[in-house]
Amino acid sequence: MSLYLFLTLAILTIISALAVVFSKNPMYSVLWLIVCFFTIAGHYVLLNAQFLAIVHLIVYAGAIMVLFLFVVMLLNLNADTEPHKSNLSKIASAIAAGLFFVVLIASIRATALGEFNLPNKTNIGFVEEVGKKLFTDFLLPFEISSVLFLSAMIGSVLLAKKEKK
Amino acid sequence: MENTLQAVPQNWYLVLSTLLFCIGIMGVLFRRNAIIILMCIELMLNSVNLLLVSFSAYSGNSDGQVFVFFIMVVAAAEVAVGLALMMSIYRNAASTDINVLNKLKW
Structure with a gap:
């Protein structure tokens, strides 16, 4: 049950993070980032960090994202005013980030992570x-x-x- | 509902936060709007937060959650100053395109 919950939340997190990067309108980017923060708060609840999940929602979704929305509206940014990079540098940036991902995953696989004895107390959060x-x-x-x-x-x-x- | 810590291996959280961090990096390189670059930096900070919380949960020690607290403090301060800078840049250059701000470029 919680495995499926984790997988659903993880997929939602990745999709909304990608939508932040790829949406044309800055307003949609801000709204997708709010979705992403909500799913991350869900991960915190799954990881027994209940207080942190609430603080995360209040600080990020409540304060920081409102600030972002306010600035985007104040500067009147929309899809028409959005500057665009050339296709070449877009492809180059995607390749660079992908290579960095491969390097990080390889280093994680090469690292001998110690096995944790799973804690039996669940009130750490x-x-x-x-x-x-x-x-x-x-x-x-x-x-x-x-x-x-x-x-x-x-x-x-x-x-x-x-x-x- | 059974415990998440038993159902989900910790490596999955490592991979998830690595993926989020790389999406943040791609956003910084991909976009030219300075406000969206700030948002991608927030995304990268959040992936690190997720990693710290997962390590704290799997080791049963709440020190990691306190670190996440301080990261949130720094992120909030950073966003406030960054958006103020963005406002004054927009007032002078009438744009948030980072290619306008190339006077310091070598």
Whole structure:
């Protein structure tokens, strides 16, 4: 049952990721990317990372993709304004990515991955476990990331502001 | 429903996230619209997140999930700054085509 669930989600993920790359209209690309993020959240639920799945939906589908949609609409991008590369460089990019995939798969096959003893506890993704880790072992990075957010906020406001002539 | 960790071998997650990463690379090389290139970078970040979560689940240790947390933080900050840059570029060049921005090209 969960094998079929995994296969369905994986195929949906791949198809929507390909649709992001190949759709002519940037608006459709954004919408396909949202579908892709939803399927990745499904994978997280299958992997016992329930809290992370919810956070992923809130942050990516809720915040980042809305930002993308907003910018695409604000700049009024559509299929007519979309710049196109020559066919040669398109084929070259597909071949380059395919070769990189082959190299990565070959290196994965050559690596001796240790066999995991499958864990019998399934609560590693709950808020309690992740929160304990976040506020004890990873407290310093957690606090520093707030500074990162503050600087990103100030930076983006400064960058997007109209310059005075 | 039986456990996913028993039904699905971990190698499949490795292959899935490798494939997603390569689709992201292909998107960066394939498209000329800078906003779509940013979106493909998000796709690559997400494939790495998926890999970290799968390793964390199969080893029964939630450290990997905390790493994914920090990757999400960095991705959100990156997108905010990147889109602000895109807005000011569009204001100056009236386009998001990356071939307009070739002044620094050797």
